[in-house]
Amino acid sequence: MSDDRLATLLALLNDPKRREGAIIELGNLRDDRAIDPLSRILTTPDNSHAFAYRPRKLAAEALGKIGDPRALPALFIASEDIHLLVRQAVAEALGKIGDASAVPTLMRLLKDEAVEIRQTVAIALGELGKSTDIPQAPFLDLLADPSDVLRHLGKQIFITLGDSGVDTLISGLSHNNSTIRGACADLLAELKAERAYPALQKVATNDSSKWVRSRAQVAMNVLPKPPFEYPTVNRNTVPPISDTLRRIREQKADWSNLRSRNNMPTLPPMPMPTMPPPQTPPSTPMIDPENLTAEQIRELLDQLDVRLANGEISEMTYQRLHMRWENRLKEKENE
Incomplete structure (x- = not known):
């Protein structure tokens, strides 16, 4: 983009009638030189009329498209904006930038009073976890939260994480909270995590909670059973045969040679066992009804x-x- 075009768009930010269009175009152009002007718009409170929030919302969306971590300070400030659509745009932008420093702010927004914001934050945390190495253990606590909404959002985070969250769910099978263990088993089944089968098999057998064992068994029924691995024998570790076994093998070889030469020794006759004479069972006297x-x-x-x-x-x-x-x-x- 030419410097003249950038200068024109930045100048239009001061025009209330053309400001919103300029903000959208700056976001589409993804030029990092627009970060500071957009950050100033985002952090400038204006509630003079019903649509005064729109420039702040569009500025957060534009900063998310640019995706530069230098916009994080302004986004952190705007995460406490009075308007829920601005906070929602901030949460989405933090997920797109993909910086681990945004996790505390997103975890706070996860408890926002607006359902739309909580749902956006759950998706943002999931996207952030796929692109950035962030600690996922705090997400497990959401699976046992007293709030039904937060428990649902915790599941949504792991669904968004996909395969990158499977290891955390497997570790959650050994959590001291049975609710978390059962939820992890359900999520592993929903994600079709085949590598979790051995861990689920252990839980289905040894877990102290009957409910958790049943959830693990259901998850195992969903996943394909891994092929049986036959044990391998290291021939170098097999001990040598004993002297007794060697003599038995030699005698067997000698006997085979005799059979092949038709020189088998005469075997003594087998003694026939004497069978006792058959005994007839004692007759039972007939009952005469008369x-x-x-x-x-x-x-x-x-x-x-x-x-x-x-x-x-x-x-x-x-x-x-x-x-x-x-x-x-x-x-x-x-x-």
């Missing part, structure tokens, strides 16, 4: 009750036999 006494019939009725209770006979068989012996008992008692 010769049973009344006392014997009562014993048979008692046995029927026991066999029915043990499930040895069906109820139909029980009724049939019980009726027969009851009638026989009455006949005996009437004799």
Whole structure:
């Protein structure tokens, strides 16, 4: 861009009617020489009318497009702007610049009263974590926050982080808070993090919380099971065979040679075991119903009750036999 064009746009910043268009064009041109003028607009409070916030909002967006860390001080100041659209634009710009020094400000904005700002901050933190090596452990605490909104935003951060946040989630499986452990298992399943399978398998078996174990098991069902790794044997570590084993091998070789030469020695006959004569089981005397006494019939009725209770006979068989012996008992008692 020519210096004349830049000078023209910077001059238009002083024209209230053409200021907004100049700010947008400076952001699209991404010239770092516009950082200072845009920073002054961003940090100059003006609430004279309903749309007075627009230059500040557009200035934050333009600084985010330029992406130079020299704009961070002005963005930090503007993060406390009275208008929520300005704060939202600041959060988005901090995520685009991608500097780790913006994390404290973004974490503070994560608790902003405006839902739109919290959602923008969650995405900004996720984008920042993908491009910059920032500590991700504080994001785990959001997964167990008392606020439903912050817990949801914590999950949104890790979803935005994607694969770059998987290691943090795996470490979160050993957190002392069971809510965080369960949330980490759910997020690993949602991210399809295959390398988390061994850690989830350990949690599903050994975790003290039944709920966490169930979440880990559900996550394992979503992820593909890794192939089984067969153990490898280092041949250099195998001890030499013993003398006894060597002699057995030599004797086996000698016996094989004898078989190949048809010179096998005559083997002694195998002794046949003497089998005892078959024993016939003692015959059970047949019960003659005509010769049973009344006392014997009562014993048979008692046995029927026991066999029915043990499930040895069906109820139909029980009724049939019980009726027969009851009638026989009455006949005996009437004799």
